[in-house]
Structure formats: C-alpha cells, structure tokens
Amino acid sequence: MKLRSTDALLVIDPQNDFCEGGALAVQGGAGIMLLINRLAECFDTVIATQDWHTPDQISFASNHEGAAPFTEIEVAYGPQMLWPDHCLQGTPGADFHPDVAHAVVKALAVVRKGYSPAVDSYSGFFENDHSTATGLAGLLRDRGVTRVFLCGLAYDYCVRFTAEDAVREGFEAVVIEDACRAIAEETAAAAKASFEALGVGEIAAERLL
Template sequence: MWKDTDVLLVIDVQNDFCPGGRLAVPGGNEVVPLINRLAKSFRHVVLTQDWHPAEHKSFASRHPGKSAFETTMMPYGPQTLWPDHCIQDTPGAALHADLHIPHAELILRKGFREEIDSYSAFFENDHKTPTGLGGYLRERGFEKVVCVGLAFDFCVRFSAEDARMLGFDTEVIEAACRAIDLQGSADQARKSFADRGIVLA
C-alpha cells in the first residue's frame, strides 16, 4: 500500500503528552499500539520529539499573572501558554516506552530555542525558521508525508499544513492521533485539512 517515496511522520509521542504527563492529551497513550503496527508497513519513518529548555517562553510559568492555556502575544504572534513540559533530558521528554519503531531513520528535536515555540516538524512558530526536515525529505526523494501522533490539533496539524505548503502530498491518519481540543481546535484542524487538500484518513 505504501510506496518507497512515502514517509511516516510520528509526532511527539512522549511521556508528557500521555496520561500522567505534564501536558497530557486525553487518550494519548492509546495511539502507541496503532502507530507501532502502522510503522511496520512503512519502509521509512521519522520521529519528532518536543525538546524544551527549562526556561522556555511558551511556559505559563514564565509569564507572571498568566495561566496555562491562556494566550499571550509573542514577537511572532499569538502563543498559547502551556504547563512546563518536555523539558530536555527529563523523563517527560522521553519517547513513550512502548513506542517501538527500531527502523526509524531520524529523530528530529524541536522547540529547543528558548524564545520561540515549535509546533510544526518543519518550521518554528514564526513560520519562517526551518527545522531542516523539509530539505531532508526532499533530498531523500520523498513525495508523501503521512502524519500521526500528538496532538492532532496542534503539532500534527501544523506539521501537516507545512508539509502540504512545501509541496508534499500529505495525509493525516486521525485514528492514530489524539486531540487537546481547546475551544474547538480539533474541528478547526479538520476544516484546515479540507481547505488545503490534506487527506484525513
């Protein structure tokens, strides 16, 4: 079914995004068995890992008087403030222990710049600063990006939108994602995919 020019992009399946984590996505751990099975049918897999310094500016704790899930303005635009999560070299930042994709060819860390958040696997939240993933996939001759992981309405959504914008055929397998769903953000993601020609499977 999947071609050698297809790549599975497994986004942020990390302890802090699973039940018991600092920014738990409801049912986040439920995607792990499905992603493991799905990955076996892909020759090429890339993993991403949210990887924040402890003083990251997207953390609500860095903004006196603000609470998690409020929005603030950053130099690059609106930014949702999050609980401290996925701090570099902590158990919460580790990939889920049951995620088993030994043939994954690349682990891309994102969100490591203190001043700017990074939902997408392709660009920081200024939509200008590249992670290098687009160039990596192009140089290797990939044509289609299939997105799964956490969270459907944030890092999966932004990664899929950017993959499409960069010219890749793009598909999101919703059963292998879970959403945070802040103020209808899951439905907003679905609408965005339809508008952009991103296949929602």
C-alpha cells in the same frame, strides 16, 4: 491505500508528557502507541519529532508573571498559547513513550524542536516564527519522499501544523486520524477545517495495515 517507496511516516511527539500522567496529557494518548508501531512496519521511511524545551521556554505560563496555562499572549512572532511546563530536555517527560519504542528504533531520524527559549515549535518543519526551518523538508527530499502520513500527538496542534507545513513545502499530506489524539474538540474541529481547505487527506489506519 497502496503505499509507495516515496512515502514516509511522520510520528509526531509520542512523548511521555503528552500521555496519561504527563505534564500536558492528551486523553487517550498512550492508547495509540501500539498502533503507531504497527503503522511504522508498513513504511520504508519513518521519522519522529520530539519536543525538546528548556526551562525558560517562552510558551511556558510559568515564565510569564500572573499568566495561566491555556491562555494566549502576543509575542514577537504573533499569538502564542501558554502551556504547562513540559518536555524539558533530558527529563522522563521528554522521553518517548515506552510503547512506541519499536517505531522510534526504526526511525531514520528524530527531529527535535522547540529547543530555542525564544520561540515555540509545533510543526516538524518550522518553528512558530514560520521561518526557522528544522531541516525536515530537506531530509525528506533527499530521501525522494513526495507524500507524508502523519500520526501522533496532538492532532489539533503539532500534527496539524506539521501537516499544513508539509503541504506548503510541496508534499502530499495524509493524517491517520485514529492514530492521533486531540487536546480539545474546538481546536480539533479547526484542524479538520484547515485540512479540508489545504487538501490534507485523512484516513483510518486500517486502510494502511
């Protein structure tokens, strides 16, 4: 696939807590970091996202008496999955994985999300209330970007929601499937079905390298 100057690479949450040994580890997460570095070399515009939570984040199971991680509750903005505490602001778990340092250094910007205690944020474009914008869409438009390629963690949550919102914001979206890892097979299948319905493309990294 031929890349254009109007393309951007979105590197989604390549953080320690989502890699092996982290608080919310995604199996194989660390293994994609060097591939993401190689992909970043191919793009003029690279942007990273970063979960940046406070201890009282609404999505932490520890903040709901008797609730267990990986169960769903209803909050003001709709259904919300509960997670183990992760990516706390200023902690090593919130830091970018060291193996992805090259891509992060190249990044034009780091979009921090999920820093409001009252609302979680999967998408790089909007918080989970689907109305509070992060500013990513405006940044991409200012750069003249029309197509985004996505990689990172996790395929079935933050990559998925970012890709879906990219299409809704008028961008073409392509997920680099082997440069992502998923939390669970069931939610990965749901993400793939959503991509097909919305016209989100999926390709292998080798087509870009």
